[in-house]
Amino acid sequence: MKIKYNSWIWLISWLVCSSFGIHKYYVSVTQIDVVSQKKRIEISSRIFIDDLEKALHKKYNKKPNLTAANELPEAENMIKSYYNEKIKIVINKKPQKMEYLAKEIEGDVLIIYSKIAISKKINTFEIYNSLLTETFEEQQNIVHTNINSNKKSFLMTNSMFKKKLTIK
Numbered sequence: 001m002k003i004k005y006n007s008w009i010w011l012i013s014w015l016v017c018s019s020f021g022i023h024k025y026y027v028s029v030t031q032i033d034v035v036s037q038k039k040r041i042e043i044s045s046r047i048f049i050d051d052l053e054k055a056l057h058k059k060y061n062k063k064p065n066l067t068a069a070n071e072l073p074e075a076e077n078m079i080k081s082y083y084n085e086k087i088k089i090v091i092n093k094k095p096q097k098m099e100y101l102a103k104e105i106e107g108d109v110l111i112i113y114s115k116i117a118i119s120k121k122i123n124t125f126e127i128y129n130s131l132l133t134e135t136f137e138e139q140q141n142i143v144h145t146n147i148n149s150n151k152k153s154f155l156m157t158n159s160m161f162k163k164k165l166t167i168k
Helices: 002-018 049-060 075-086
Strands: 027-035 040-048 087-091 099-106 109-117 124-129 140-147 150-157 162-166
Touching (some): 027 124, 040 049, 049 075, 049 109, 075 087, 075 099, 075 109, 124 140, 140 162, 150 162
Antiparallel strands (some): 027 040, 087 124, 124 162, 140 150
16 A cells, blocks of 8 residues: 555656746846947857857758857858847947957857947947847846946846936
8 A cells, every 4th residue: 555655646746846847048148348448348248059059040040050069160150140130239329330259158158259449428328139039039138238337237028128328
């Protein structure tokens, strides 16, 4: 009787545990810093590699294999194009051209570095961040800014992917 009872307990426990699927979080983190001494804005974005690979595969119909020895030769151009399409910055009501610098792999995260040259005082700053939102409906993009020593952070989602700041 004890074996039968333990079997039922095990079966019920297994059913309860297996009915809850593992929930995956879709998140990226972008840091934007104005470096006045260098007259530029430095931008770095951290994106989970597997999520970015899915987005690139969906967009270009090619598997970039970002962490493999057989990475596609055009993978970096795919990343650059995708990144420039999904992150846009407008300063003083003028769209800015981001210069892609490099990518770096840190564990299961890809870090993308870019910069924007600036020459005028920043009065208004707009950020558009729609990274991975076309691939994952639950995607959340955290943005940290440091503009003229004013630090702000916001959460961008599929329905809210832009933010405008007035700098004093």
